[in-house]
Amino acid sequence: MTAFGGAEAPRNRLAVAGARATTAAMLRDQPRGDVVRNAIFAGLLLLAVLIALAGLLALLLQAFTKGSSVLGPDLVNNPPSTAFPDKAGYRPAIIGSLQLIAGVILFVVPVGVGAALYLEEYADKSRWWNTLIEVNIQNLAAVPSIIYGILGLAFIVRGPLDLGFILAAGSLTLALLVLPMVIIAAREAIRAVPDSIRQGSLALGATQWQTIRRQVLPAAIPGIATGVILAVSRALGETAPLLLVGATVFVTFDPTPFGTDGYSAMPVQIFNYAVRPQEEFQTLAFAGIIVMLVVLLAMNSFAIWLRNRYEQRW
Amino acid sequence: MLQAQNKRYGERAIKWLLALCALLSVLTTTAIIVSLIGPTVGFFEIVPAGEFFFGVDWTPQFEPPSFGVLGIVAGTLNVVLWSMLFAIPLGLATAVYLSEYASPRVRKTLKPILEVLVGVPTVAIGFFAVTFILPEIIVPLWPGELLGGAAGKPFMALAASLGIALMVVPIIASLSDDAMRAVPRGLHEGAYALGATKAKVATRVIFPAALSGIVASVVLAISRAVGETMIVLIAAGSTPNATFNPVESIQAMTAYIATTATGDIASGSLDYKSVFAVGAVLFAMTLIMNVISIRLVRRYREVYE
Numbered sequence: 310m311t312a313f314g315g316a317e318a319p320r321n322r323l324a325v326a327g328a329r330a331t332t333a334a335m336l337r338d339q340p341r342g343d344v345v346r347n348a349i350f351a352g353l354l355l356l357a358v359l360i361a362l363a364g365l366l367a368l369l370l371q372a373f374t375k376g377s378s379v380l381g382p383d384l385v386n387n388p389p390s391t392a393f394p395d396k397a398g399y400r401p402a403i404i405g406s407l408q409l410i411a412g413v414i415l416f417v418v419p420v421g422v423g424a425a426l427y428l429e430e431y432a433d434k435s436r437w438w439n440t441l442i443e444v445n446i447q448n449l450a451a452v453p454s455i456i457y458g459i460l461g462l463a464f465i466v467r468g469p470l471d472l473g474f475i476l477a478a479g480s481l482t483l484a485l486l487v488l489p490m491v492i493i494a495a496r497e498a499i500r501a502v503p504d505s506i507r508q509g510s511l512a513l514g515a516t517q518w519q520t521i522r523r524q525v526l527p528a529a530i531p532g533i534a535t536g537v538i539l540a541v542s543r544a545l546g547e548t549a550p551l552l553l554v555g556a557t558v559f560v561t562f563d564p565t566p567f568g569t570d571g572y573s574a575m576p577v578q579i580f581n582y583a584v585r586p587q588e589e590f591q592t593l594a595f596a597g598i599i600v601m602l603v604v605l606l607a608m609n610s611f612a613i614w615l616r617n618r619y620e621q622r623w
Numbered sequence: 624m625l626q627a628q629n630k631r632y633g634e635r636a637i638k639w640l641l642a643l644c645a646l647l648s649v650l651t652t653t654a655i656i657v658s659l660i661g662p663t664v665g666f667f668e669i670v671p672a673g674e675f676f677f678g679v680d681w682t683p684q685f686e687p688p689s690f691g692v693l694g695i696v697a698g699t700l701n702v703v704l705w706s707m708l709f710a711i712p713l714g715l716a717t718a719v720y721l722s723e724y725a726s727p728r729v730r731k732t733l734k735p736i737l738e739v740l741v742g743v744p745t746v747a748i749g750f751f752a753v754t755f756i757l758p759e760i761i762v763p764l765w766p767g768e769l770l771g772g773a774a775g776k777p778f779m780a781l782a783a784s785l786g787i788a789l790m791v792v793p794i795i796a797s798l799s800d801d802a803m804r805a806v807p808r809g810l811h812e813g814a815y816a817l818g819a820t821k822a823k824v825a826t827r828v829i830f831p832a833a834l835s836g837i838v839a840s841v842v843l844a845i846s847r848a849v850g851e852t853m854i855v856l857i858a859a860g861s862t863p864n865a866t867f868n869p870v871e872s873i874q875a876m877t878a879y880i881a882t883t884a885t886g887d888i889a890s891g892s893l894d895y896k897s898v899f900a901v902g903a904v905l906f907a908m909t910l911i912m913n914v915i916s917i918r919l920v921r922r923y924r925e926v927y928e
Contacts, residue, residue: 354717357713423643427642432645447913453905549745
């Protein structure tokens with residue numbers, strides 16, 4: 310017979326109810342002003358959350374109501390056209406964007422993960438140069454994107470690298486822009502792998518690199534993937550730096566990575582349509598925004614799902 | 624002593640290769656600074672520094688041109704000031720709600736939504752600002768002829784400000800929420816035990832304890848707002864105007880760079896050099912704010928983590 314069963318039960322329940330009533334009565338003595346103020350404060354907070362969400366909901370709804378009329382195969386299959394806005398589309402811009410982010414991934418994954426591995430697994434934190442690298446990366450993550458555009462123009466398109474206004478130059482510019490994001494995310498993922506894993510591997514005779522490659526990296530992959538996806542989606546949505554490194558022309562053919570005839574990208578094309586006063590072009594801009602939002606929100610949701618799914622497995 | 628049988632040159636090579644990757648980030652910063660300095664020095668050989676830093680007329684296309692950078696710095700500050708007026712209260716309130724009031728379930732849906740929304744491209748926000756915020760929100764709500772009135776204007780600073788506010792609220796909310804959640808549970812429990820209400824715990828205990836992280840998030844948001852290009856380019860207009868009036872059309876520093884440096888701008892021209900001079904000012908402004916933000920975050924990490 311348990312303590313709360315049998316004949317004792319009703320009496321116990323009575324005692325609990327009595328205690329609860331007493332406590333509630335005591336707490337009701339809280340100054341009325343406090344109670345009211347508390348409620349008002351909570352209401353204001355909720356209002357702020359709702360305003361922020363409403364703004365973003367309005368953005369989505371507006372794009373869908375104004376742009377959905379031209380959604381269709383023509384939008385992705387046709388090149389832009391100033392003469393026939395009803396037949397104009399995003400084909401070269403979409404192909405350009407895909408090539409741009411392919412280049413970004415090729416550059417950013419090895420370099421970003423490499424830098425993160427160095428900082429987490431090899432660097433001696435007490436050395437000033439390692440602190441310098443760390444602070445430098447944090448600062449780079451917050452340097453305005455247009456400054457990367459200037460860097461691309463003066464250093465990659467002209468100057469030392471002298472690539473000219475080609476798609477690969479735009480890709481490299483975007484890669485430098487998102488590299489700090491990847492490094493920071495990869496470092497966090499690597500740091501989350503417990504030390505016991507490393508020590509176990511080293512104790513079994515593995516070298517440091519074997520430990521990293523066979524134990525640390527596989528365990529950190531979900532976190533690294535999240536960072537890479539978020540970085541790629543940032544690169545995909547960036548417009549300003551591309552304006553400076555050549556993606557400005559009204560391109561009507563499919564761009565190539567090293568072609569010198571110019572290239573375009575999705576957000577640049579949207580910008581191009583958006584600043585034209587005619588209604589047809591504005592509709593096209595909204596349709597382009599729908600396409601981008603669907604792709605970006607899907608990518609970001611997947612990245613965040615990935616992170617939440619695999620976080621804290623230890 | 625246990626020792627490796629051979630020297631393991633491969634292991635060392637890998638270490639240096641990885642160090643090279645990390646060094647590339649330092650090289651990026653160096654490259655940014657080097658590419659800004661050259662043309663900027665060339666710019667100051669033609670335009671006196673006094674005229675640049677203290678002049679308020681930014682009219683590079685006039686004859687003779689005038690390069691008073693305050694004309695476009697004011698444009699940037701105008702937009703940033705008004706955007707923060709909305710973004711800071713909204714962002715902080717959202718953060719307090721998330722960390723102190725929201726149930727775990729609400730939090731688990733709300734925070735990812737906010738994080739996803741950080742990814743909305745700014746070209747979309749800029750277009751939204753000029754096609755919805757301006758005609759549907761600012762014009763109907765603006766009180767009559769105040770400050771010259773809002774009706775009939777195709778571009779204005781306030782439209783860009785509200786767009787930027789939309790962009791940075793998730794940043795402030797998410798980072799401040801992290802800072803407030805880093806405050807140890809003991810502080811909550813102590814305050815509740817002393818009979819404080821939820822509002823008092825949030826505002827008098829947790830908020831001050833997380834202040835350095837909260838300030839860091841706000842500084843980072845300001846830095847983002849200063850550097851934002853597409854929203855001001857699309858919504859704020861292109862008329863340099865040293866004013867803090869929110870319903871005027873202005874030109875921000877980033878918008879000047881983006882409109883001037885497009886296409887095949889002649890490499891040695893004064894316009895080309897002016898882009899770098901403005902870029903250098905922009906870089907210096909954001910650098911100062913980023914360093915402040917990084918130091919503040921380090922401080923709260925040291926205290927609580």
